Amino acid sequence: MIAPVRPRRSMLYVPGDKPRALAKAMALPADGLILDLEDAVAPGNKHAARQAIVEAVADGGHGARELILRVSAADCAEDFVLAERLPLDGVLLPKVEDAGTVRGAAERTPHPIWCMIETPLGVLRAPEIAAASASLAGFVAGTNDLAKDLRARHVPDRAPLLTSLSLVLLAARAHGLAAIDGVHLDLDDAAGFEAACRQGLALGFDGKSLVHPGTIDAANRIFAPSPDEIARAREMVAAWEARPAGTGVARIGGTMVEQLHVDEAERLLAFAEMIEARG
Incomplete structure (x- = not known):
């Protein structure tokens, strides 16, 4: 029998500089939490965010939720020092565009490595990135940055992104990696969110990255077997x-x-x- 990966139906981004949000997230029904030190945190708030993350997760009260730290950059020494202090399941690197970035990060931490694939160059190099290290666990599609770089339109069926999403997924599966679909930013468009989840499921993604707790239940339902x-x-x-x-x-x-x-x-x-x- 082929062993299933752990459930990753809902992977919620939680800004590191929001202590109340971090505390609340530990009780949410998300399969995973992406503790964010990158774009969601202003440069002047990075130090406070690191301390808030330590206070939120150091006691291990996250249960079965997968904890992944998105670092500010693949070479941010402070963030990798922080990662060593925490009971993490992975470290997520932003804007990965080459295999050397993965290998460098793997030398900095014993935690599994995840990669944001969110640029045209990252998509085109996804196969070599996927083969970069045995420490690599999965890809997360960064669809907003990718759409910006492609100058693509945000349309309901995500047609401008389907080629890129398929290439990311192909590279991940070719090397036995997990693959998480990108976020849906229109929080008032519940029907559109569910449609995007169904599309991601049909493509083969393991789950959806989320920006709001209100979308967890729908992602969990859609990415679970009926x-x-x-x-x-x-x-x-x-x-x-x-x-x-x-x-x-x-x-x-x-x-x-x-x-x-x-x-x-x-x-x-x-x-x-x-x-x-x-x-």
Whole structure:
């Protein structure tokens, strides 16, 4: 059976200089928290933000939530010193455009490395970035910066970004990495947010990066297996196990099924169990 990755349906950015937001985030139902020291924090607030992050997470009260620190820059010594003090699951590098950046960061920290792919050059070099280090855990698509650099329009179907999103996803999957879709900034457009989540799911992303707690529930729901998908997966696994010995292909519910389909069904069921265990 193919082992599922941990749930990353909802990855919420939390500004490091907002102590109340950091404290609240520890009780939110997000699968992961991206503790942000980059764009969300003004240069003059970086020191206070580092201290606020220490106070918020040092006691380990985040439960099963994945904690990832987005550093100010890939060579910011203060942020990597901070990372050593914290019970983190990863360090997120902004605006990665080459493999050397990843290797340099891996020398600075034992934590898994994540990369923001958010520039045209980063997208074009995504394959070499994905192969840069065994410490690499995943990619996060930075769709706002990417749209700006491409001079692309913000349209509901995200058509101008689909080529870039697919290239990022292909590079990630080719090297066994997680892949998180970019943010949706129109907080009053609930229908548009859900449509973007469904599109990201259809493309193959593991989850959505978020900027507001109010979008967590929708992302969790959409990126989780539906009851119908779970029932179908159970049916497929049971029928496959009951097939005649030595049979490499089976007809299940009018569909031709091979081992690869069963592997995916088992992965989906294991993923659903991990979500259920979180309550």
